[in-house]
Amino acid sequence: MWLDFVRVNSVIWGLTWIxxxxxxxxxxxxxxxxxxxxxxMETSSKPQIQNTRKKRIDWTKGLLGLVTTSSLKTWAHLYIQSQLWSHGESLILPLDYMVFVLWSGLVEIIFDGVHYWVHRAFHTRYLWWIHRIHHKFSWPTSLSTFYMHPLDVMLAYNLPLLVALKLCGGRFWHFQLLCTYLTYQEIGGHAGKKLFPTSSFAQCIWLPRFFGIQLHTEDHDLHHTEHKVNFSKRFSLYDRMFGTYKCGVILETQVSRPRNA
Structure with missing residues (x-):
């Protein structure tokens, strides 16, 4: 666990700095x-959650989704930066790490609250036409992360991020690191690989576990199989509060999961 924690965080901090x-x-x-x-994530040696033999990812659509998603996220990031921060700050020091962990935890709790209700709304018959693109596959992979309608990106990512940062403020480098962590969590949540016991809060995987609100890749993988559970993306807090949580880790070890797309 410690080795995975150090490896993931080293990659995230390094990519942010570069x-x-x-x-x-x-x-x-x-x-x-x-x-x-x-x-x-694709080169990770972690075992697959579901059988991969039937997976047929359209790389053209996946890469187009990557370009579209990155463009929409960049627009949101630039707007947030213009409203909240200048570029005059130095890279945060290791001693500031716990400040970042606590700040990003608060941001992601607010983010997840907005995302949870937007996500649930997308699963109603009135808005399913937006979200069904993302649910094209019941066996997520890293590239399927980017199978998203533009409105899905705007409402389920940009809006929660804007609300959370308007309420919490922050520092420029904190924001840059947060964006990289969010991207990692998005891709990791769709990796289709058994990452347990690593949780979706990669900054400090022990913090959500302490409060009993950890969320794992296996949990979101289950959402793509059973559409009425696990709407949260960062923590299991809101799913537990509103009765939509179902543990994907337990199911994966005890029962067979549907393999069809």
Whole structure:
């Protein structure tokens, strides 16, 4: 567990530093981080959650989704930066790490609250036409992360992020790190690999476990099989509060899961 924690966080911090210091274009920064994390997850030796033999990912659509998603996220990131921060700050020091963990935890709790209700709304018959693109596969993979309607990105990612940061504020480097962590969590949540006991809050996997609100890749994988459970993305808090939580880790070890797309 410790080795995975150090490895993941080293990659995230390294990619953030390289993207900000060495790449001038924000859109290229976003693409660079997304592609690197996509490759990082795809080359992971972790075992698959579901049978992969029937997977048929359209790489053209996946890459087009990556470009579209990165473009929409870049627009949101630039707007947030223009409203809240300047670029005059230094890279945060290791001693500031716990401040970042607590701040990002608060941001992600608010983010997840907005996302939870938007996500549930997408599963109603009135808005399913937006979200069904993302549910094209009942066996997620890293690339299927980017199978998203533009309105899905705007309402389920950009809106929660804007609300959370308007309420919490923050620092420029904190924000840059947070965006990389969010991208990692998005891709990791769709990786289709058994990442347990690593939780979706990669900054400090022990914090959500302490409060009993940890969420795992296996849980979101189950959402793609059973559409009425596990709407949250960061923590299991809101699913537990509103009765929609179902543990994917237990199911994966005890019963067979549907394999069809």
């Amino acid at each position: 993207s900000v210091k060495c790449i001038a274009c924000p859109w290229v920064q976003n693409m660079f981080i997304s592609v690197c994390l996509l490759l990082f």
